[in-house]
Amino acid sequence: MAMTNKDLLTRRDRALPRGAATSHPVFVQRAEGSELWDVEGQHYVDFASGIAVNNTGNLHPKVVEAIQHQLTQYAHIGFPVVSCEPYVQLCERLNVLAPIENAKSVLFTTGAEATENAVKVARFHTGRQGVVTFTGSFHGRTQLALAMTGKVLPLRSGVTPSQAGIFQVPFPIPHHGTSEEESLRALDHLFRASIAPDQVAAIVIEPVQGEGGFYQASKPFLQRLRTICDQYGICLVVDEVQSGFGRTGKFFAVEHADIEPDLICVGKAMGGGLPLAGLIGRAEVIDGPPPGFLGGTFAGNPLACAAANAVLDVIESEQLLQRATQIGERIQAFLADLKNSSDSTVLPIGDIRALGAMVAFEIVTERGSNTPDAEATKRVATTARELGLLLLPCGYYGNTIRVSTPLNINDDILEIGLSRLALAMKA
Template structure:
């Protein structure tokens, strides 16, 4: 049956609620590696990676092979009922990779489950209720995760999250007027005026913000938060759902800071395209809750665990941490050369950690004044040119570049050429 994007979009709009939005009106027919073809045969270079999921590309042969092999044995058992070896093996490997001494791990299905369970564990361990997060953060769309998320549009538009005890302080973004000292001072004011630190269970931070715009928490800032948590008996929780699994040139972005968190929420890239998330924690903390406190019907699905074990193999065997750094350097160099060139939209801050690269579009060269409308137009133009880009950011003016870590130099060059076309004034 011949299909086109317009006809399928009409069917989609009739069957789905408008709240279930999709950024681009494109229906996929085939995807492999770093390339996607839609139902009309149009070709796209994938600089979105399914929102940083396809770090090992789409349908990596080793991941496909692992899923097929597992499928011949069993697809689902329900881990709360029966155990399976791929789940245990994956947890063993995760705790070896995590920057936590004496750790244990457990698995879930979605990133929101991981972040909410991190808070649930921290609250049980500390006997406290308070949670501190940061402006611009994204921790999920379920109710507690949404309350933790530090951005209103569009996630919390018209909805006041009814979660007591969740507070936000400014994330430090120097070029937008908030220094690290400003953030720490705001946290101090919160502790003095609103909630005592001995009532706070967790401080939760993304080492590199995802939806917030790929803004980085510096090593000094992460170390300062670790000390504050130590001083007050607060669990230090890092959300690595988007920044983990090699995206930043280290397995976890937290490793750049040289700190040990109490809990790490993980997801996205770990399942190689299958839904899988998890929580890694210091044994004393994550072991505190009683049996039955953690889990879920599909948590740690055997197929997803098999895929995740293959993902770990690919990251190691193909040297994807070094590859992430090489990709990131190439993209940042390209953007730096493009900035200020004749006939190019004005670009603001360019930043990146490994292959987690972003740049801002501004209203006037030499300023940091956000231009969110131009940013939307760039993403739309990129789509017309055959490049998938995702806008994001606290100010709506950031374009993130999350190419698969397995992307070839040739396809990367093609994507960058199309990006240059999308940025023409």
């Protein structure tokens, strides 16, 4: 008897706690490139990329080949026990790619580990405890990362973050009422009223917010943060777990700002679908902690490292940085046409924003406004799925649709996805 999504959902509900949620009630049977098929044979165009993981698509042949080859040699050795060359090779390559002079890297398993270890390193380097993050941010679901995260629902519902020394200031979103100057003024007030800057170890920011809604920190804003950190001896940490590995048309989003951060958190797309994360930093900062301070049992797993080295090869050989820019321009033009359409059945679109292929748009209550319509946003995602398109809503106000296609999606599949999105916008 053939499996159905409904049958599998019943099994899932019996076996899993409801906190382990999935956006769409779909069970995948097969995935390739930018397409998925569920257990009932339904076809989907993937505009989610496994939450910006599949930048090189699902099961890229070169990534699969690298994993298969590594699997003939060894699968796990435990890097704290003995070393392996794929780990070292990947770190060497990250050090060259990062916009940090004299960089060193270390690998982990999840993005939350990367952000938490960034704080550990910054605290060790500075001898301070304070950490400043921004509203709308997402840095992970573990306890410290959760305290750093600037969004309550659903991540912090019923859970009061217990980490001392974590402070948040408003992320600048001008069309929702917070200018860059107001954000910087809030930081100044924080330093005057709540924690002195000489007690702050790190300012942590996503150059482009992920779960928060793909809001962008501008070049002048990031440059101002760099100046403030230099002034007070604070580590500037950029969380590139979602925005890295070519997503924005640069290898790292922070490159658009022409600054050098002290630490860069990476993950998601790095492993080509396998769990892998990392922390890149200035040697002066990251090389301070003693042996055993960084790492973990599965950190830098050889299979994931082999996959990541193949991902780097694919990004270079297929020119995916340039392709990300092309994809972003096409999606942005499509959304602008949809926003300006005379068709009154199309839901009102507010702000449209894109940095490379990191594209998002807001659904609002009426044309010309910025009033969020979170319920309509949920309907669009549901209707899109029924039409065979996977989308992920997000945002501080719950009214943002993010579009994160694989960076090697071909034009035909991209257009099929956009045509399905156009229909879904009449939900």
